[in-house]
Amino acid sequence: MQCSSPDCPAAPVYSFLWPWGEAGACCAAHQVHMRQKADQLERGSLHFTLLDPQKPVALARDERTQLIAARMSAEEEMRIVQARAAELHKENSDLAAECRRLRARDVETKAQLKDREADVARALKERDEALANVGEAQAEVRRLTPLTFRREPETSRFTPPNR
Numbered sequence: 001m002q003c004s005s006p007d008c009p010a011a012p013v014y015s016f017l018w019p020w021g022e023a024g025a026c027c028a029a030h031q032v033h034m035r036q037k038a039d040q041l042e043r044g045s046l047h048f049t050l051l052d053p054q055k056p057v058a059l060a061r062d063e064r065t066q067l068i069a070a071r072m073s074a075e076e077e078m079r080i081v082q083a084r085a086a087e088l089h090k091e092n093s094d095l096a097a098e099c100r101r102l103r104a105r106d107v108e109t110k111a112q113l114k115d116r117e118a119d120v121a122r123a124l125k126e127r128d129e130a131l132a133n134v135g136e137a138q139a140e141v142r143r144l145t146p147l148t149f150r151r152e153p154e155t156s157r158f159t160p161p162n163r
């Protein structure tokens, strides 16, 4: 008699019975496997019976320990992979946020540059206007100066009477 799991050469240690009547026998390693499967299925409990209660199951326990260790190692590996995936997901979100921030900053910088260019253009225009005003003022000064400083004509000079 062999373990009912396909291609398993081990001698069966347990007989099993599913709630719906399906029965068979399996080795100690596959007993662990089937119990997990039954837990996952959640379709009632799978019942195991030791085929030979007199037969020592030390080796089976050892196999079981190895299986449990392997499962724990696989679970640990899965946790590491999941943690790394979460880490990568976070890194990705951070980078996407950084990209959005930089794009927004780029838009803002361009807007600010445009504002500065407008300021420079306005300042240049004001300078030109001021220079034009200075030119006009200088012309006005040149026009008024001779008028302002021209002497009054000497119309009523006192002349002493002749003796």
Ligand SMILES: [Zn+2]
Binding pocket: 003, 004, 005, 008, 009, 010, 026, 027, 028, 029, 030
């Ligand atoms: Zn087996």
